Amino acid sequence: MSSAADVVVSPTEAPAPIFRFRIIPQLDTYPWAVRFAQTIPGKILLLVLAAAGFYACRGDWRVFTVILAATTLLPQYRRQIVMASTILYTVYLTWTSWFGSFAGQSNNGALMGTEGFAFTMFFVAVTFALAWMLFSLASKYRRSLLGKRPILVLLSGFFVFLVIASWLPMSNHLRDIVFLSLTVFGGYIWYIGYSLLDLKSQSPDPFWRQASTYRPMWSINATPYGKGAAYWRRIEAADAEQLAITQLKGLKLLAWTLLLRIMYGPLQYTLQGSLSIPSVPELLGRTRYNVPYHWYTGWESLVAAFLLDILTMSITGHFLISIFRLAGFRALRSTYRPLESRTVAEFWNRYYYYFKELLAEFFFYPTYMRYFKRWRRFRMVAATFAAAFLGNMIFHFTRDLMFVRTQGLWNALISFQVYAFYCLVLATAISISQLRHRQDHPPRGWLRDQLWPVFCVAGFYCVLHVFDTTDRSMGIGVYFRFLGHIFNMFT
């Protein structure tokens, strides 16, 4: 029942199952499959299957295939290939964001085309240079504030620069450029944080290895899928057999991704097409302008949005981790059966593992290990609030800097109220969950110990989903009215 125990690469000496039906066969547990995956024909077959999977999922399937072919056929140069692929993929993504089909949605003000691309690439280079400087300084001066509290220094520096950029008078064009620099740096801030934390290890990786973990092709947003270099070191396949097992697991996860994608279309069509269930934003709009709808329509909409959201998280996470595994790293899944969670805290661990890990490593552990040592229960609550409330808000605020550019710092903070409330409720619920979880009790039967907790946890997150939005167009009052309406408290 552990969160991801069975997704870890298991030793090959485990006995092969005689026959057990699985939608996707457990190829990584079949000795013949593991042996075959170590041969050249086996590697080629594995790459062909992976390429077919990428082709079904993404337009840029060729990029993944070529890079994974290199890491598969030349595993001794894996890190160098990953480093090169991180640079190439960064250039490729930047290019598509300014010249691709969705270039108009880049939220970078008046910056466009070549100018935007050139500035972005320049700021990416500056970000890597700054990261190297911080890494070198923290490494050299370990007893300094930067050496001892690197995350505090990193985040404080970022926010000081953000405040200055928000308040200094400047032309709109210059403001767009300054905020582009902040957006680029903000996109790397947690990756750099992991590098600085790695300096506390006994033998941290050199900077070039750290830099290859900065938004590699399987970690395309601000959340580091696969954490940092310290984690990579521990999960990297050490020999041909481990690589084969890891890649077979990656292939299985890619197959799961495809299966879930196939399910997603008909499910979405049924819910929002055939059953005509309106979306939550649409109902919030109706609430705002007092357009009537049935209270149970709100529930239909909320449950549909919750289920589709979990499916989307699973598809995204599975796809990215499948690439990571195919590259030879035994990474845990990002989403693992969240609807089986029996506690609020467990759901968070299962729903978005790498985001939870980020908050745990940057906020939870430092708070827990440093403060309130004499108050055991309060210590847990304080650390949980540092992560699920403060850390969660900081992550999303730094991620969505376009609101600061367009609304100004103060208004951006005010309009963040809905997500701030979400974080507050989440942190409170996780704290209570953790304190209750510590109280062991004798078995009370399947219904009370299994089904009821699962139902309650899913129900809680489904209701909380109302506030799980970083949309800034409506005040929190609209969300409360929507919530009150679905509980039939007011129309």
Added chain:
Amino acid sequence: MNPADQIRNFIQGLLNRRRDKKPFADDSSLLLSGRLSSVEAVEIGVFLEEKFGVDFADIGFDQAKIDTVDQILALAGLAKTDVSRN
């Protein structure tokens, strides 16, 4: 009960709480494998602080340092050779 067994029992208790019945060896990965989560990592940290005087505020808290029983024993100053004497 010797200190090493205290640690093993504590880990067993954490696994039991998660309904994890699989056995674990001294070199089995507990945290990085996902068998235990961040919250249990902290509980191990607190256990080491309280029972063995380990101060994570000085050395920094890192899941990788307490991923296996062997690593926990080493951190608690109970390397395998010492443990076998108990």
